[in-house]
Structure formats: structure tokens, C-alpha cells
Amino acid sequence: MxxxxxxxxxxxxxxxxxxxxxxxxxxxxxxxxxxxxxxxxxxxxxxxxxxxxxxxxxxxxxxxxxxxxxxxxxxxxxxxxxxxxxxxxxxxxxxxxxxxxxxxxxLQSVFSNYGAGFTIILTRPFVVGNTIRCNDVCGVVEEIRLAYTQLSTEDGEIITIPNKHIVGEVLINSFENSIVEASIGISYSADPDRAINIIRDQLQQFDCVIKEPAPQIGIACFGDSSVDIAYRYWVPTKQLFDIQFQVNAAIYSQFRQQQIEIPFPQREVIIKEAPAKQPEATLVQTPN
Missing domain, CATH: 1.10.287.1260 (Helix Hairpins)
Incomplete structure (x- = not known):
């Protein structure tokens, strides 16, 4: 052994x-x-x-x-x-x-994200710090990876988008700013030029409102009860809602001080009386 x-x-x-x-x-x-x-x-x-x-x-x-x-x-x-x-x-x-x-x-889906990420990095349709809108999602670009892109919102939320949902889709890049579109109605008896000047003066009071391109203000349409004044201006994306709320409050306050009427919807109702009914004829039979 x-x-x-x-x-x-x-x-x-x-x-x-x-x-x-x-x-x-x-x-x-x-x-x-x-x-x-x-x-x-x-x-x-x-x-x-x-x-x-x-x-x-x-x-x-x-x-x-x-x-x-x-x-x-x-x-x-x-x-x-x-x-x-x-x-x-x-x-x-x-x-x-x-x-x-x-x-x-x-892993076809995973690899498609990497291929799309490579395309994004190579073509550079946006960079970190830009504001993009894609597939009803909007935010500031925080990080670009080969598999995904991360966005952040004003509320501090982090949005992760797979890159395959960015490449080939409609992409809006407003760089570091976002546009605010709003309107306010004034009565037909008010002076629209005066209202436009008040809105312009209030927008100039805010340093966060972008001066170039300049805000756009004018008559948007003629409503049933009011003349609608529209105004558009650019603000940093991270302060979008905060500045919008402050601007609206300042414009409303100034309109009240300057006694510019902001009408509420009105309807004119006309009541017509029905014509009086004619007495019905009665047939009287007489004996022969």
C-alpha cells in the first residue's frame, strides 16, 4: 500500500x-x-x-x-x-x-442606453447645467452617464432618464433659464398702455428676471369680459416658481393701487315674458 x-x-x-x-x-x-x-x-x-x-x-x-x-x-x-x-x-x-x-x-435594452449615451456625449445636444425638456420631463442637467442622465428640479427632486428615451425624441434645451408665460385681464374701460407700463416696471424691479432677452408684454386677446395682457420673461430654472409667484403678487398689488380694474366674468341675462294666451273659443250648440 x-x-x-x-x-x-x-x-x-x-x-x-x-x-x-x-x-x-x-x-x-x-x-x-x-x-x-x-x-x-x-x-x-x-x-x-x-x-x-x-x-x-x-x-x-x-x-x-x-x-x-x-x-x-x-x-x-x-x-x-x-x-x-x-x-x-x-x-x-x-x-x-x-x-x-x-x-x-x-441586455439589448441596457446596451441601447449605452449607445444613446455615447451619442449624447459625442454630439453634445446639452451639457451639465442646461435646462432640458423631453417627454414631459423638465429639469436642470446634473450628470450625464453612458446609461442615464440625471436632472434636478426646483423642489430638489432628482429625475433619472434612460438615455434611450432622450435620443431620437423631441428635445428642448433652454440652457440655464426657463421662460414664464402669464396673462392678466383688465376691463375694457381701462388704458391697456398704462397696464403694460406697470407690468414692465414691476418686472424691472426683480434682479432675477433676465434682461436679455428682454421681457415681452402686449395685448394677447379680447375676451368676453376683459382685455387680456400677456407677459413673457426668462428666469433661472432653479428659481422659476418662486420668482413667478413674486412677480404675480407685485403686479396684482400695483394694479389695485393704480385702480386698474381686473374684471370677473360677467353674463347678461335677458328674461322675456311669454305672450298672454288668447281665450279659447267655445262651441255652443243650440237646439233646432
Missing amino acids: IEQELETLNHFSTLVIDFFVNYSFQVIGAIIILIIGLIIARWVGNLTLKICQRHNVDVTLSGFIGSTVRLLIITMVMVICLGKFGISVAPFIAAIGAVSLSIGLA
Whole structure:
């Protein structure tokens, strides 16, 4: 029993010695190539990242390009190392291709987000700090990733939009500002020019209202009970509702002080009396 175990151990040690004798140079060469390849991959990846940053390429795109170059070099080094051991890489490549196809079909939606994110970073339809509106969602761009884009609202909410829902859709970019559109009605007996001047003066009192482009004020339409004065102005998106409420309150207060009537809806009702009914004729029968 002991002799059989010793024989097995001797056979195993012989195989190990033969392996190192026959493949020692290949193993050492593969290890050296792997170490040098990893060093070169890291150096080239960092160099690519610095070149992209020097040319003001987007941060996310720069990191993506640097990581892709590093991964490609490591893949080539691994293929060379496997070739040192006499291992054919063709079956591995075929297997990787089949697995990649299966994963690609399963993660098609995820990959479409990455493709859309790459398009956004490359074409730059908007950047961080812009105000965008897409698919009934509006906010200030806080972060652009390959898979998604994050927006923030005045209420402090964070909106995450998958990039595939941005690319190919109607996109409105108003940069760092948003437009406020409002109107107020005055009576037909009031002077519209005076009302327009009051609104313009009140808008000029607010430093947060953007001066260029200048606010737009004028008669929008003629209603049943009032002349509607519309006004449009730009404000920083982060202060949209706050400034709008303050402007409306100031205009209303000034209208009351200047005795400009803001009419409420009126309807004129005319009641007509029905004509008096004529007495019905009665038929009187007389005996013959």
C-alpha cells in the first residue's frame, strides 16, 4: 500500500519536473509578457485619457475611451500568453462570440442606453447645467452617464432618464433659464398702455428676471369680459416658481393701487315674458 502511494507520488513529481523542463521558458516568457502588457496597457490608457482631457473632450467620454484602449491591449496580451502554451485561441473566440451574442440579446435594452449615451456625449445636444425638456420631463442637467442622465428640479427632486428615451425624441434645451408665460385681464374701460407700463416696471424691479432677452408684454386677446395682457420673461430654472409667484403678487398689488380694474366674468341675462294666451273659443250648440 505504501509502495503504491510512493509510486504515485514519484510519478506525479516526474510529471511536474517534465512540465517545468519542457515549458519553463514558455511559462517564464508568458509571465514576463503578461506583466509588461499590463504595464503598457495602464500607461497607454492613462496617456489616452490625458490626451482627451487636453483636447477638452467630455469627462465621461474620456474615461470610456481610456478604459476601452486599456481593455483592448490586455485582451491582445492574453491571446499572446495563451499562444506561448500552445493553446489555440480560436475555440475561445468562438465561445466568447456565442456568449456575447446571447448576452447582447438579453441586455439589448441596457446596451441601447449605452449607445444613446455615447451619442449624447459625442454630439453634445446639452451639457451639465442646461435646462432640458423631453417627454414631459423638465429639469436642470446634473450628470450625464453612458446609461442615464440625471436632472434636478426646483423642489430638489432628482429625475433619472434612460438615455434611450432622450435620443431620437423631441428635445428642448433652454440652457440655464426657463421662460414664464402669464396673462392678466383688465376691463375694457381701462388704458391697456398704462397696464403694460406697470407690468414692465414691476418686472424691472426683480434682479432675477433676465434682461436679455428682454421681457415681452402686449395685448394677447379680447375676451368676453376683459382685455387680456400677456407677459413673457426668462428666469433661472432653479428659481422659476418662486420668482413667478413674486412677480404675480407685485403686479396684482400695483394694479389695485393704480385702480386698474381686473374684471370677473360677467353674463347678461335677458328674461322675456311669454305672450298672454288668447281665450279659447267655445262651441255652443243650440237646439233646432
